[in-house]
Structure formats: C-alpha cells, structure tokens
Amino acid sequence: MIKLHRVSKYYENKIPALNDINLKINKGAFVFITGSSGAGKSTLIKLIFSSERPNTGEIVVNNKNITRMSQKEIPFFRRKVGVVFQDFKIIQNRSVYKNVAFPLDIIGTGRKSVKKKVWQVLKWVGLLQKKDSLPLHLSGGEQQRVAIARAIINNPILLLADEPTGNLDPLLSFEIMKLFKAINARGTTVVIATHDKNTAQKISENIITLERGKISG
Amino acid sequence: MFLNKIIYSLRTVLNNCKSNLLINLTALATITLTFIIFAIFLLLVINLSSFQKHWIERVHVLVYLQDDLKPKAINNLKQFIENQAEVSYVKFVSRDDAMSSLKSSLEGQDGILEGLSYNPLPNSFEVKIKQEFLNIDSIEKFIKIIGQKLGITDIEYGQKWLERFTRLFHFLRITGLSFGLFLFISSLFIISNTIKLMVYSRRDEIEIMKLVGATNRFIKFPFYVEGVIHGLAGSIFALFIVYIISLLISKNIIAGFHFYFGMNTFLFLNPYQLLTVILIGLMLGLTGAFISLNGLKEFKI
Numbered sequence: 001m002i003k004l005h006r007v008s009k010y011y012e013n014k015i016p017a018l019n020d021i022n023l024k025i026n027k028g029a030f031v032f033i034t035g036s037s038g039a040g041k042s043t044l045i046k047l048i049f050s051s052e053r054p055n056t057g058e059i060v061v062n063n064k065n066i067t068r069m070s071q072k073e074i075p076f077f078r079r080k081v082g083v084v085f086q087d088f089k090i091i092q093n094r095s096v097y098k099n100v101a102f103p104l105d106i107i108g109t110g111r112k113s114v115k116k117k118v119w120q121v122l123k124w125v126g127l128l129q130k131k132d133s134l135p136l137h138l139s140g141g142e143q144q145r146v147a148i149a150r151a152i153i154n155n156p157i158l159l160l161a162d163e164p165t166g167n168l169d170p171l172l173s174f175e176i177m178k179l180f181k182a183i184n185a186r187g188t189t190v191v192i193a194t195h196d197k198n199t200a201q202k203i204s205e206n207i208i209t210l211e212r213g214k215i216s217g
Numbered sequence: 218m219f220l221n222k223i224i225y226s227l228r229t230v231l232n233n234c235k236s237n238l239l240i241n242l243t244a245l246a247t248i249t250l251t252f253i254i255f256a257i258f259l260l261l262v263i264n265l266s267s268f269q270k271h272w273i274e275r276v277h278v279l280v281y282l283q284d285d286l287k288p289k290a291i292n293n294l295k296q297f298i299e300n301q302a303e304v305s306y307v308k309f310v311s312r313d314d315a316m317s318s319l320k321s322s323l324e325g326q327d328g329i330l331e332g333l334s335y336n337p338l339p340n341s342f343e344v345k346i347k348q349e350f351l352n353i354d355s356i357e358k359f360i361k362i363i364g365q366k367l368g369i370t371d372i373e374y375g376q377k378w379l380e381r382f383t384r385l386f387h388f389l390r391i392t393g394l395s396f397g398l399f400l401f402i403s404s405l406f407i408i409s410n411t412i413k414l415m416v417y418s419r420r421d422e423i424e425i426m427k428l429v430g431a432t433n434r435f436i437k438f439p440f441y442v443e444g445v446i447h448g449l450a451g452s453i454f455a456l457f458i459v460y461i462i463s464l465l466i467s468k469n470i471i472a473g474f475h476f477y478f479g480m481n482t483f484l485f486l487n488p489y490q491l492l493t494v495i496l497i498g499l500m501l502g503l504t505g506a507f508i509s510l511n512g513l514k515e516f517k518i
Contacts, residue, residue, distance in 0.1 A: 072432070079430035091422050093236075103429035105225045108218035150429065 001027040001158060001189045002048060007057030009043050009213075017043040019213040021057070025191060030184040032200035033193045035210035041193035044210070045162045048191065049083055050074050062157055079107065082151030082188075086163035088143045090135050090150070096122070097131040100149045107154075121149045125179065141172035148179055152188070159183055161192040165199070177203055222435065229439040230446070233415055241447075244411040248451030248501070249458070251400040256459040256486070256494060258393030264484050265386050273351045273379070278344040280363065281371040284312075286340065290368055297366060298342060303350040303359040308343045312336050339370065353379060401501065408447050408505025412440050416515055423515050433516050441506045448502025452495050460485060 004023040010016050018040045025031050033041050046052040047059055050066050059067050062080065069077060090099045097118055104114045122128045125145040135143050144164060151159055161180065165173035177199065184190045194200055200207050209216050234241050280298065282291065291309065298307050310318075315338040323329060346356060353376075360372050416423065426436050467483040486494065510516065 075427070075430045075432045077430075078428065083428055089421075089425055089428065091425060102425065106222075106426060106429060106431040106435055108220075108222040108225070110218075110221055154430075 001025055001029065001062060002191070003058075003060040004047075005058045005060075007047065007054045007059060009040075009047060009052065009054050016213045018047070018054070018210075021213075021215060023208065023215065025189065028184070028187060028189055029206055030181065030190045030204045031192070031206045031208060032204055033191065033208045033210060034195065034197045034200050035216075036195060038212075039210040040213040041195070041210055042162050043213075045083075045160050045191070045193050048158075049081060049160055050077055079103070079154055080157050082148075082154070082156040082159040084144070084147050084151050084159070084161040084164045086166035088135070088147045088167075090143060090146050092135050095132050095134060096127055096138070096146050099135065099146055100153055102150060103154050117153055118149075121153050125149045139172075140168050141175060144168065144172075144176055145179065148176070148183075152183055156188060158189045158191070161190070163194055164192060165194065165196070173199065226435070226439045226442065230442045233419070233439065233443065234446075237415060237418060240411055240414055241443075244407055244447055245451055245454075247407050248404050248447055248498075249454045251404045252452045252455030252494065252498065253458055254400055255393075255397050256455055257462070258389070258397060259486065259490070259494070260459065260463060260484070261389055262386075262393060263486065263490070265382075265389065267484050269382060269386060272382070274348075276346065276351065276356070276374050276379075278346060278356065278360065278372060278374045280342040280344060280369055281373070282340040282342070283368050283370055284339060286368045291340065294366060294368055295342060298344060298363055301359060301362065303346050303355055305345040305347045308345075310341045310343055312338045312340050315339075315341065353383065404451075404501055405505050405508065408444055408502060409509035411447070412444055412506050412509040413513070415440060415443065416509070416513060420515060436516065437506075437510050440510055441503060444502035444506030444509075445499055446502065448498040448500070448505070449495065450498075452498025452501075456486070456491060456494060 002023070002025040004021050007018055007021045007023075008016055009018040021044070033044060035041050043052065047054055048061060048066075050069065054067060057067070058065055061077075064077065066077060091102070094102075100118045100121060101114050104117060109117075118131075119128065122131055125148060127142060127145055127149065130138060130142065135146060138146065144167075148164075159180070164180070165176050168176060173196075180190050180192060181203065192200075197207070197209070280294075282294070286294075295307050295309060298304055313336065316336045319338065320330065346359070350356070350359070356374060357376075360374070363369065364372055423436055463483055463485045
C-alpha cells in the first residue's frame with residue numbers, strides 16, 4: 001500500500017526532518033509510527049498525504065508514485081485517503097452533519113445520497129443524536145469522532161492519523177483507538193502517528209519508531 | 218454532479234455574504250460610487266456630443282459682401298461658392314431682406330431701430346453646408362478658400378463658440394478618462410482586498426477543503442462569484458441612481474436649456490452603452506477576484 005524509497009525531507013533550518021527513509025506498509029495493515037517530539041512523525045504523515053513533497057526519494061501510495069504527481073492530481077488522490085489530526089480540524093460554525101458531509105459536497109454528491117451516507121457513518125461512530133449540534137457543544141472525544149466520520153465517509157483505502165488522541169484523556173483515547181481498529185477491520189489501511197508508545201504496543205504489533213528523522217526500530 | 222457543485226458553491230457565496238455583511242456592503246457602496254461618477258462623466262460626454270452635433274447641424278456660414286459690389290460680381294461669387302464641394306445651397310440675402318428679418322425678430326421691441334436713418338446691414342450669402350462636411354476642419358477649409366475672393370468683407374459661423382465648446386468637450390473627455398481610470402484602479406484594489414479578507418476569514422475552512430480533496434478551482438469559484446456580484450451589482454445600482462438623476466435633470470433643467478440652445482432632451486445611455494457599463498462591472502469583479510486569489514499561499518498544496 002505504501003512504499004518509501006530513500007526519502008529525505010529538509011526544512012529551512014537544513015536539519016533533516018526525515019533522513020533517507022525506506023519503508024513498506026502492506027495493504028490492510030494497522031501501523032503505529034512512534035517517536036519523541038521532533039522525530040519526524042508528522043512530516044512522514046504529511047509526505048504520505050502529499051501535503052508536503054520530499055527533497056529526495058520516491059513515495060508510492062496504492063501503486064501511484066505521488067512524488068511525481070502534478071498539483072492538479074493531488075485533490076483527486078486525497079479523496080482516496082482520510083486524515084485525522086490532533087486538533088480535529090473541523091469547521092466550528094457548521095453542524096456535525098455538515099462537517100461530515102463536506103467531502104461528499106465537494107465532489108458533487110446528490111443530497112439524498114449524502115444524507116444516506118452521513119446517517120450511516122454518524123450512526124457507526126455513535127453521533128447520530130448530535131447531528132445538528134455545533135462542534136463547540138461537543139466534548140473532545142466527540143469532536144474527534146466527527147473528524148473520523150468525515151475521514152471515512154468516502155470509504156478511503158488509507159486512513160492517516162496524526163496524534164489523534166493527543167488532546168484526549170486515556171479513556172477517550174482508548175475509545176478512539178477502538179474506532180480505528182474497527183475501521184481497519186473493514187479493510188482500510190490505518191497509519192497512526194503517536195508519541196505514546198505504550199498505548200501503541202497494547203493495540204498493535206506493527207510499530208515503526210522514528211528517532212531524529214531515521215527509523216530506529 | 219456538476220450542478221450539485223454549483224448549488225453548493227452558490228450556497229457558500231450566500232453564507233459568506235451573510236457572515237461578512239459589513240465588508241460586502243462597504244465594497245458594494247464604493248464600487249457603486251465609482252460607477253456613479255463614471256456614468257455621470259459618460260452622460261456629460263454623450264450629451265455634450267449630442268449638443269455639439271445638434272448645434273453644428275444648424276450652422277449656417279454667413280458671407281458678408283462689400284456694399285459697392287455689382288449684381289454681376291455678386292452672381293459670380295454665388296456661383297463660385299455653389300461650386301464648392303462642401304456647399305449644399307447658397308441663398309443671397311440683400312441688405313433690405315436682412316433689415317426686414319431683423320425687424321421681425323425684434324417684434325415688440327421696434328424702438329431699438331427707431332433712430333436709425335440708414336440700413337447699416339450688408340448684402341450677404343447664407344451658405345448651408347452639406348451634412349458630411351459639418352465639422353470644424355471642413356468648415357475652416359471651406360472658409361479659407363472662399364475668404365481669398367475679392368468682394369467678401371467677413372465670414373461668420375460662430376467659430377469662437379465652436380472652438381470653446383470643442384475645448385470643453387476635450388477637457389471633459391480627458392478628465393473623465395483619467396478620473397475614471399483612477400477610480401477603476403481603486404475599485405479593483407477594493408474588490409481584491411475584500412476578497413482577500415473573505416479568504417482570510419475562511420482560512421480554516423479552505424485548509425479543510427484541501428484536506429478532503431477539493432480542487433483549487435472548486436475552492437476559488439465562490440470567490441470569483443462574489444467578485445462578479447460586487448462588480449455587477451455595483452454597476453447596476455449606479456446606473457439606476459444615475460437614471461434617476463438624469464430624469465430629474467430632464468424635468469427641471471432641460472426646459473431652461475432648451476430656450477437657449479434648442480436641446481429637447483437630456484440623453485441617457487442607450488442599451489448598448491448600458492450593457493457596456495455592466496460588462497465593465499463584471500470584468501472589474503472578475504479581475505479583482507483574480508488579482509486577490511492569484512498567488513495566495515492558501516491555495517498552495
């Protein structure tokens with residue numbers, strides 16, 4: 001599903017965020033990327049999501065070399081990939097329903113179909129009762145479930161999550177992780193970046209550890 | 218699918234307008250004001266041009282003759298003038314006819330001429346110029362040719378008026394053009410800044426749109442629509458306001474103007490000119506949006 005070949009990424013300070021990374025993640029895998037702050041976890045997620053381009057190396061996602069992808073192709077690639085962030089990135093002045101429907105609206109899905117899909121997903125993440133609520137009136141865990149619902153509404157082949165439980169207490173974190181496991185069970189490849197190695201070890205054996213931009217284990 | 222996208226974008230425009238009402242109204246007011254000033258200048262130029270045409274059409278060249286000119290010489294001169302390409306017809310006005318005409322035009326004020334013991338008016342030709350030669354250059358050329366003939370004392374066609382008028386007309390055109398250009402650049406700046414403010418106010422939403430796979434074209438479309446709405450609405454409001462102003466001018470001022478200059482109506486823009494102003498509004502909105510959206514970091518990957 002994901003292949004990285006000799007990938008390096010430098011920012012302006014010239015210190016490599018990722019240094020000569022080689023990596024392979026199989027289709028249907030549930031993978032944690034762990035490491036301390038600044039190890040390069042978020043950069044790796046951004047590169048796989050094509051939110052940033054590597055300075056050197058090649059990245060292949062779902063048999064597509066995304067390093068050679070044109071700017072115009074990126075949105076179409078992103079429609080096959082779901083992303084979840086620590087800060088949820090949901091629109092605060094729109095209802096839960098509208099937030100989840102957003103990816104369908106931008107591809108021009110009809111109203112009836114949008115309604116059907118949003119109801120299904122909201123039911124699945126346990127937020128159907130709150131479909132008309134604004135995100136401000138939801139707890140952190142609920143907001144993250146809105147973000148997850150939005151990420152999976154298009155049935156992505158790959159779900160990326162960058163510190164998805166960073167703002168949540170242990171109990172809520174566990175609930176969110178259960179949700180990711182369920183998504184993975186439906187066949188979606190899941191890659192989660194987290195600094196919490198202990199939680200990762202409890203949930204999956206598939207852990208990639210980054211240290212100063214290099215894979216250490 | 219495409220229609221759904223359009224509907225979604227238009228709903229976004231409506232929401233944006235509602236949530237940024239004050240910014241939108243300020244931009245709209247400024248653009249309307251720009252177009253009001255532009256349309257007023259346009260109306261002035263159109264009406265002055267119509268007035269100039271109207272006035273020139275009534276131009277007669279008066280050729281005054283020496284008192285002692287024999288009938289044969291007068292006839293020769295008449296023939297010479299008639300043979301000029303610019304001339305439509307020539308009418309001889311004897312000094313007696315000129316006096317009777319003056320008397321009839323001074324009806325009721327005959328006292329003015331009472332003390333006059335002799336007729337001071339000269340014989341003259343009233344020359345009507347053909348339609349295609351009714352412009353200053355042709356008239357001046359014609360006057361230069363016949364002015365060289367002996368027996369002619371003076372030629373008159375209201376040239377000072379015409380020159381002054383042409384200068385005023387030229388001045389108005391240049392002023393209108395420079396002022397208009399300045400206002401349009403300001404409007405462009407205002408539209409592009411308004412749209413930039415809209416982009417900044419929706420920065421988070423744009424970021425999320427990109428995350429979920431929206432194309433730049435889809436994200437930018439509502440902003441272009443907003444620019445077009447500003448330009449179109451501004452120009453249409455302005456035309457409406459200027460139309461009301463022109464109606465008021467027609468009713469209250471033209472009556473007095475007619476007495477002096479024979480103008481019957483204050484002209485408003487014709488449908489072609491109206492459409493041009495509206496199209497300028499549309500282009501202004503589109504260009505403003507294009508300037509503001511081009512190169513914004515919000516639209517990079």
